[in-house]
Amino acid sequence: MASFFVSPVLQLHRVLLLSWFLCAATALLPLHVAAARAGAASYVTVFTASFAASGTTCDDTGPAIARRQRNGTSAVLRLAHRHGPCAPSRSSVQAGPSFAEVLRADQRRAEYIQRRMSGSGAARGSNKGDLQLTAGSSRSATVPATMGYSIGTFQYVVTVSLGTPGVSQTVELDTGSDVSWVQCKPCSAPECYSQKDPLFDPSKSSTYSAVSCAAEACLELGIFGEGCSSSQCRYVVSYGDGSNTTGVYSSDTLTLTSSGDAVVDTFLFGCGYAQAGLFAGIDGLLALGRQSMSLKSQASNAYGGVFSYCLPPKETSTGYLTLGGPSSASGFATTGLLTAWTAPTFYMVMLTGISVGGQQVGGVPTSVFAGGTVVDTGTVITRLPPTAYAALRSTFRAAMAPYGYPSAPAMGILDTCYDFSRYGVVTLPTVALTFSGGATMSLEAPGILSSGCLAFAPNGGDGDAAILGNVQQRSFAVRFDGSSVGFMPGAC
Ligand SMILES: *[C@@H]1O[C@H](CO)[C@@H](O)[C@H](O)[C@H]1NC(C)=O
Ligand SMILES: *[C@@H]1O[C@H](CO)[C@@H](O)[C@H](O)[C@H]1NC(C)=O
Numbered sequence: 001m002a003s004f005f006v007s008p009v010l011q012l013h014r015v016l017l018l019s020w021f022l023c024a025a026t027a028l029l030p031l032h033v034a035a036a037r038a039g040a041a042s043y044v045t046v047f048t049a050s051f052a053a054s055g056t057t058c059d060d061t062g063p064a065i066a067r068r069q070r071n072g073t074s075a076v077l078r079l080a081h082r083h084g085p086c087a088p089s090r091s092s093v094q095a096g097p098s099f100a101e102v103l104r105a106d107q108r109r110a111e112y113i114q115r116r117m118s119g120s121g122a123a124r125g126s127n128k129g130d131l132q133l134t135a136g137s138s139r140s141a142t143v144p145a146t147m148g149y150s151i152g153t154f155q156y157v158v159t160v161s162l163g164t165p166g167v168s169q170t171v172e173l174d175t176g177s178d179v180s181w182v183q184c185k186p187c188s189a190p191e192c193y194s195q196k197d198p199l200f201d202p203s204k205s206s207t208y209s210a211v212s213c214a215a216e217a218c219l220e221l222g223i224f225g226e227g228c229s230s231s232q233c234r235y236v237v238s239y240g241d242g243s244n245t246t247g248v249y250s251s252d253t254l255t256l257t258s259s260g261d262a263v264v265d266t267f268l269f270g271c272g273y274a275q276a277g278l279f280a281g282i283d284g285l286l287a288l289g290r291q292s293m294s295l296k297s298q299a300s301n302a303y304g305g306v307f308s309y310c311l312p313p314k315e316t317s318t319g320y321l322t323l324g325g326p327s328s329a330s331g332f333a334t335t336g337l338l339t340a341w342t343a344p345t346f347y348m349v350m351l352t353g354i355s356v357g358g359q360q361v362g363g364v365p366t367s368v369f370a371g372g373t374v375v376d377t378g379t380v381i382t383r384l385p386p387t388a389y390a391a392l393r394s395t396f397r398a399a400m401a402p403y404g405y406p407s408a409p410a411m412g413i414l415d416t417c418y419d420f421s422r423y424g425v426v427t428l429p430t431v432a433l434t435f436s437g438g439a440t441m442s443l444e445a446p447g448i449l450s451s452g453c454l455a456f457a458p459n460g461g462d463g464d465a466a467i468l469g470n471v472q473q474r475s476f477a478v479r480f481d482g483s484s485v486g487f488m489p490g491a492c
Contacts (some may be wrong), residue, residue, distance in 0.1 A: 078158065078318050085316055099451050103412035106380040110459065110467055113176070113374055116343040117465040122353040156311060156470075157282060157378065158321055161255040162267075163205030168197055173309075173321065175377045178345055179224050179237050181245050181270030182284030191274040195283050202250065202271055210271075211249040217268050218249060220292055225249075235270045243277015245270060246284075247284040254295075256323065264299050289345035299323055308479040310492035311377065311470055313446045319492040332479050332486025335435035338372055340465070349374045349485050350436035351466055354388060356395040357429035364388045368462040373435075375478065375485055379469040382414065382456050388466075389458040392431075396454055399429035414453035433472070441487045447472045 159170045162182065171184050183192045185201040192199065202208040211233040217316050218225060218233035226234040226246060236246040247270050254267035271283065277286075287294045288307075296307060303324030312319040338348040351373040354361045368385035384392065393416050400418070405426070408417040420426050428449065432442045441447075449455055455471045477491030 014465060015297075022109050023453050028353045037221075078320060100412055102380060103414065106469075107413055109176075109376075109379050110381075110457075113343075113346070113376065113379065113467055114464055117340050117346070117371065117374065117376040120344040126184055129280075131274075136210075155317075158286065160286065162200055163202075164207040166255050167205075168252070169200060170197060171284045171286040171442075172279075172282050173286050173288060173377065175288045175347060175375075176345060176410050177237065177239075177285070177287045178289040178294040178297075179221070179235060179270055180285055180287045180293075180295055181235075181237065181247070181272045183275060184247060184250075184271035184273060187273050192272070193275060193279060197283050200271070200283070202252070205252055207265075208250065208252045210466070211251060211268065217251070221249060224293070237270070239277065241277065243275070245275045245279075247271045247273040247407055251414060262302075262323070264295070264302065266297060267295070268293060290339075290347065291345055296323075306479070306481045308477055311474045312476045312492055313444075313475040317492070326479065329479060329481065329486045332477070333435075333439035334484040334486040335437050335439040335442070335481075337480065337485050340372060340374075347480060347485060348372045348465075349375055349468070351384075351433060351468070352436055353434040354392050355430075355432045355434070356392065357399050357434075359395075361388070361391045361395045364391045371463045371465040373466040373468050375473070377467045377470050377473065379467045380471055381450065382469040382472045383459040383467040384456055385462040385464065385466060386458040387462050389456060392456060393454065396431070397430060403427055410450055411453050412452060413457040414450065414455065417453035418449075420452055433468070439487060441472065441476065442489065443472055444489070445476065446474055 010124040026061060156173050157170050158173055159168055161167065162169050171180070171182065182200045183195060185199040185203075187199060202210075213231055213233050215230035215233065218228075221233070221235055224235050224237055226236040228234065229248075233249040235249040236244065240242040249268065250271040251266045251268050254269075255266070256262035260464040269284075282314065288296045291297065304327070306325060306327060307321070307323050308326065309321045310319040326427040335349045338350060340346060340348055349372070351369045352366055353364065364387055368387045371385070397416060405420060405423070411417055426445075428445055431448050434440045434441050447455070450471050455469075459466055475490060475492055477486075477488040479486040479488070
């Protein structure tokens, strides 16, 4: 019942570049509610009390691999958990959502990705341009801009500098969308929500310009275009959780590293003059999807279409985002990058099997994975076809049984939970994911359990798209180039 096309990435006409992501912790909260939760600094995706390293200080010694990559042809950005002590601008109005809230938002994101992949989130699309449908027979499968084109589940942030002179902006990374934006001055509540850094002021930047309506960049916005006003190109992005941003499509200098050696001169982004929804605290969003408007695509001339990231395993540590490197996939377990023509924003691979304790989980025909697997930094929990999930769960439970850990109540979408409170040390069976061509991700404990629960959940149906979530990606370097996705353990 796979209902979309999977084509080799060879047909991609654009090189992709960067990535990182976000996760949506506040996605179900109205802004004022999120703001009212001041002070609750941590939502916990660390797995058990015995491993929980939540703290108030950032261990920012920096990832060694990122330091190695820092040279003239790549740009490395420090990546931090949005709600942890390493976040570059922890707003006093910003609070971490509960794990239950994270799981609810995560389910909305996962369902949204599946709608996109199956084309059923499509339909009343715009005919203003179909950038996102570059090939294939599914040209009717555009997604309406008004109903969740992108996804509002954000978790990881980087700090960049925008304009001349440069102004620091802390933005969420999103591999699941293509248009970047920041809130711009003049703008007051309620159109703009409160953020920690000053609003970006275009009038103070000597390199700023609004994109004109006739410019190619404006036409390329496609369904993200919102017409013309005072001869300025308007944009709009609506996210899967109902939040949105609208304003003037703009260009200015983007500086990616503090040393100023990584610059995108005419970076196209939205100057947001009206935002609604769940962005509390961040200054904007850095979009790393695969289409032409994304930073990845805009920076591909400078950085050669390669990027990598490492999501920190704990809130108290940092990871990195690297544009342009590493140049070689050596050391990575690689699998082919695939494209769903219904949702070409996404990075897709083919999961083929799962093992527990070194043994392949049986009873799972490869066909259940035929819908492909989206590598998504913004989804928290990995989603598997129901048949694969059921087999994983029963194998995992059986492997845990000899240890006698008491079970704990299900938590939202997570139905295999344990009470480890009496244990200082917990032993888990290893879990490994195998992809087309044999690439394997051997997960460490933080990629197996979240809050004491097996950190996997079923998707809508066998043959639907699976999603490789950020719990499983943490601490791996994940590298993307024009044709493959690679994984390397223990990178941050
Ligand atoms: C953004 O969302 C708000 C609240 O749902 C809505 O009132 C507004 O019309 C939306 N704006 C756009 C441009 O879609
Ligand atoms: C710098 O990084 C690029 C991209 O990863 C790589 O090709 C190049 O070999 C590196 N140069 C040095 C001197 O490490």
